[in-house]
Amino acid sequence: MKKVFAAAAPLLLAAVAAAQTAPITLPATPSTVVWGYYSAKAKPVITVHSGDTVHIQTLSTCGPNDRLEEEGVAASDIPSYNADIYREVKDKGPGGHILTGPVDIAEAEPGDVLEVQILKIDIDVPWACNGFGAGRGFLPNDYPYGKSRIIPLDRTKMIGHFAPGIDIPLHPFFGSMGDAPPPSAGRIDSAPPWMHAGNMDNKELVAGTTLYIPVHAKGALFEVGDGHAGQGNGEVDITAMETFLSGTFRFIVHKDQHLLWPRAETPTSYISMGFSPDLKEATTLAVRDMINFLVEQKHLSRDDAYMLTSVAIDVDITQLVDGNVGVHAICPKNIFTK
Numbered sequence: 001m002k003k004v005f006a007a008a009a010p011l012l013l014a015a016v017a018a019a020q021t022a023p024i025t026l027p028a029t030p031s032t033v034v035w036g037y038y039s040a041k042a043k044p045v046i047t048v049h050s051g052d053t054v055h056i057q058t059l060s061t062c063g064p065n066d067r068l069e070e071e072g073v074a075a076s077d078i079p080s081y082n083a084d085i086y087r088e089v090k091d092k093g094p095g096g097h098i099l100t101g102p103v104d105i106a107e108a109e110p111g112d113v114l115e116v117q118i119l120k121i122d123i124d125v126p127w128a129c130n131g132f133g134a135g136r137g138f139l140p141n142d143y144p145y146g147k148s149r150i151i152p153l154d155r156t157k158m159i160g161h162f163a164p165g166i167d168i169p170l171h172p173f174f175g176s177m178g179d180a181p182p183p184s185a186g187r188i189d190s191a192p193p194w195m196h197a198g199n200m201d202n203k204e205l206v207a208g209t210t211l212y213i214p215v216h217a218k219g220a221l222f223e224v225g226d227g228h229a230g231q232g233n234g235e236v237d238i239t240a241m242e243t244f245l246s247g248t249f250r251f252i253v254h255k256d257q258h259l260l261w262p263r264a265e266t267p268t269s270y271i272s273m274g275f276s277p278d279l280k281e282a283t284t285l286a287v288r289d290m291i292n293f294l295v296e297q298k299h300l301s302r303d304d305a306y307m308l309t310s311v312a313i314d315v316d317i318t319q320l321v322d323g324n325v326g327v328h329a330i331c332p333k334n335i336f337t338k
């Protein structure tokens with residue numbers, strides 16, 4: 001799928017060739033996170049180049065140490081940086097996600113596309129949390145109260161022990177990966193996904209997947225967080241199996257591509273996405289961008305692309321609870337025999 005965005009302009013080959021062999025490490029500290037927003041005016045915490053690989057540490061959305069210990073998490077199983085960040089970070093909002101970054105990719109400029117190769121994802125703790133609150137989630141009137149639980153994680157067997165007799169396979173991914181929105185948007189809430197990607201909550205974006213994000217600001221300003229050990233499509237109670245993750249990413253800049261919405265590629269599929277407060281509009285955006293992909297990259301007519309989308313492509317709800325709901329269309333690669 002590299003040609004999807006590179007047909008009109010080559011990669012920054014010199015930068016990629018010069019990429020370092022060892023990843024840069026970006027730990028989660030009070031000075032390397034932003035709390036609850038994406039912004040073109042956010043100050044970068046690190047500058048890298050196209051082709052560089054960065055290992056990034058992130059926090060969960062499960063809360064401060066005292067809350068976690070009250071819910072049964074052993075103090076020794078809470079990373080030390082959690083308390084430091086909750087204690088020292090004062091600039092917060094309007095959203096609630098704690099995101100590591102921004103990462104400045106030096107060559108990125110508005111109109112480019114940032115390719116984010118998700119090389120590896122590590123689960124950093126042996127537990128996850130899930131919970132809902134009064135007035136939140138997809139069924140707020142059915143649950144006018146809050147409840148939370150800690151889910152033990154077996155990281156050797158990659159199983160989450162939800163309850164006796166209920167084990168869930170772990171498929172870790174980052175709920176939020178994105179870059180800065182257009183400068184005119186100002187500081188935007190970390191919760192609703194949009195053209196900058198952000199809080200997509202797309203469980204397809206596991207290790208081995210590549211994400212393509214439109215660049216709206218100099219340096220792109222990539223941020224990541226909201227780690228999930230697993231999730232159901234819809235994320236109906238407003239949380240997944242929330243946990244602490246570290247990810248290894250390679251960044252590549254594609255010049256002058258002018259992509260409108262994020263796209264992704266897995267080893268077996270191509271993915272388009274749509275985000276809107278209205279589910280029908282989000283679906284329209286995802287389906288329309290899949291048709292665009294099939295026309296531009298698979299050289300189908302628009303009529304054939306529309307029909308192929310109907311007979312071979314799954315249109316799934318990503319999440320229903322983040323202000324802008326998400327829809328993604330999944331095109332299997334194995335239908336293309338040439």
